[in-house]
Structure formats: structure tokens, C-alpha cells
Amino acid sequence: MLLVLCVFLSECLGRWFVHKHQSNFPSYHILILAQMILYPYIYLNVLPALSGHGKIITALGIAGFCFSAINSFFIQTFYVFPSYSILLLSLFIVCMALLSFYYMLEQPEDRSPLKAPLFWMNFGNLFFYCITFFMFGFFTPFIKRTGNLPEWAFIFIFAANLGLYVCYLVALHLEKKRA
């Protein structure tokens, strides 16, 4: 819920930045910094089995936060799209999702995985961040050549975002039902 709220605020902030500065890139920088802290926190909370790796996950989160901050201030500054930070975040989240899947297999619950909020959260993350990872890797030469992504790539990103938030919605719904 905290993460969804954070994303919503960042979207609002993005609109405001577009209105004031003709670019929503600064809001991405801020959102990634928040996500670098939020994701390790969420994963450590939803899957107690991960607490065995608590120190490593926290350290990776802090390192990711520091790198993103350095990137935002010194490398890809606030008015440049933070692709390095997003790549790092994607890599971190894909690893966390795979690790969570592994622990879900190690300690299976009594019910079907389709009824577990963590499954949907991981599925959404894996789906969205795999696509993000792929997009950045695939379109880098594209952007270098034409300066921008083709039109349909934005539809692709929009669909991936939609998929991610639908999965989050299912996870929140299941969590509420369980509570």
C-alpha cells in the first residue's frame, strides 16, 4: 500500500514537473530513491524467511540508494532520464522476486500460490522489471540513433505498467482478504 501511495504521489509530482518544467524526469529520480528503500523493506516484511539475508538485502538497498543519489546529482542529473538507476533497481527487484519464489518453494503454504499475495507481487515485479530491463537493453542503440523511442514502445511500457499495478491490486485484495 505504501509503495502504491508512493507511486501515486510520484505520478502527481510528475504532472506538476511537466506543468512547471516541461519534463517529468525529476519525479523518476525521486521515485527511484524512495523505491530503493521501500522494496527491501517490503520484501523483508512480507517474507520472514528472507530475514536470514536481512543484512545483505538492507546493505544492497542502501548501496542502491547511494548509487541512485550519486547518479541523480552527478551523472544523469535531474533533467535526464535515470536509466542507470532504473536498471539497477530492475536488477535488484528481479533478484528479490526470484529469491522470494525460491523461499515460497522452500516453505510452501497450504493454499495455492495463486491465492498468495506475495506471488502476485513477485509476478508483477518480474513481469514489469523484466520488460523494463529488456527495453533499456534493447532500445539503447535505438535511442542513440534516433534520439527517442518509437511510438509503440510507449504502448508497451504502458501495458507493462498496467500489468504491474493489476498484479499489485490482486496482491492487496488477497492480503486484505487474508487479514
Add this chain to the structure above:
Amino acid sequence: MDPENDIIVPLIAGTVLLSVLLIFILYFIFLHYRTRQKFDWERQKFRQAVLQTEIEIREQTLTHISRELHDNLGHIASLIKINLNLVSKEVNAPDRSKIDESIDLLKHLIGDIKSLSVSLNSERLATVGLLEAMAGDITRVNKTGQIRIMMEVNCEMPTLSKETEIFLYRISQEILNNCLKHSGATEARVLIDCRDNILTLKFSDNGSGFDLEEKQRGAKGSGLSNLEKRCKIIGAELTIATVINAGTTILITLPLAKEQPNEQRS
């Protein structure tokens, strides 16, 4: 790169990526299902082992109580009877009648101790077998005059393992005890049948019946739950049919194919 390739290559790569992701998720669900099954099986095995240990401990305790009743209390009661017999010869007639009355009561007590000791001791099963032990219990219950239980055996008793016999014996004791304590029945029937490699034990009474759903919702340590657990351990199926004010029928079916050959009875 021409514009057509601009779309086709990412489209193929994207499809491959999504397919891999989909296969991964499907494989995960399959693996999760298998792991869960394995876990369930192990959990069930563990529960059964705990339950079996619990029952073994209970059997040992009952055997101990049975021996104490027979060797200690029974012995003391016998000594009292001997003493009273000696005393009765030395006292005058009015007192003697009181002593004789006490001796009769004592005889009754000794008989009760003996039969209680016998019903608690599962070691006796190994000697007399399930049918005789059950018949002994039924005779004891019939002696109370509260209920008349008839036992009918329609087949030659198959060879059961010692463990299964103990379980069936305790189950029958629990059912008879419940019938005596709660049903208010005046007549009951125990039918033992063996057809198509299935041993059937049917207990029916003309008592007050009960609300089965309510009982099943009730405490987990109830007699009904104990019956279910015991049946499950030996691989038997328990079916209860009851109507309020129209009696109860309890059916236990045990597939004999699962049974291991019995060790020689001593």
C-alpha cells in the same frame, strides 16, 4: 535498420521474453504444487506418528492401571473377604448377617475390579482375540441392566495385526461407552461382517441420537474426533448416521488388503 525491422525484431524478442516469463511462472506453480503435496504428506505422516505414540502411551498407562487394579486392589479386596469370612464364624447371628452382606458386596466389588482390569488391559487381546474381548465388554455392559446389547458375527474373523485389533477394540469400547452414557438407548446391536476383503463393524442403537454437525463443530478432543483419528490411523472409514430421537448407527469399514499378516498369538 529499416522501419519494418524496427518493429519485428523487438516484437519477436518481446514475445520470447514474455513466453519465457510465462513458462517460468507455470513451472513455478507446478513446482509449488508438488512441494506442497510433499509437505502435506510429510505433515500427515508426522501427525500420524505423534498420534500413534500418544495412543501407545495411553495403552501402556491403561495396562499399568489394569495390573494395579488386578494385583493390588483385587488382592486387598480378596484379603478383606478372607478376614471377613474368618470373623463371621466368630460372631453371633445378627452380626453375621451384616458381615455376610458385606462379603456379598465385596464379591461383587472383586468381580467388577476383575472385569474392569480385563477391559483396560490390551495385552489380553493377544490371548483371547478381538471378538471375545468385545463380547466380554458387552456382557459386562448388559449386566448393568441399563441396556441390552446383542452381538452378531456373520463371518470368520480375519487375521488382523495386533495394533489394528487394539485400535478396533478401543473404538468399540468408546462407542459402547458413549451409547451407555449419552444415548439413553434400551437396545443396541453390534454387527460384524466380512465381505469382499472389507471388515465391517456396525453399531446401532435406539437411543436419542444427536446433532452430528454440532458435534463435529465442537471440541477437537471430543469422543467423535478421537474415533475419527483412530479410524484414520488404521486406514478405516468411519460413517455416522444419526437422527435426533431415532437412534444412531456407526459404521466402520476396514479394507483388509492393507492389513499385514498377524504375528502368532500367544
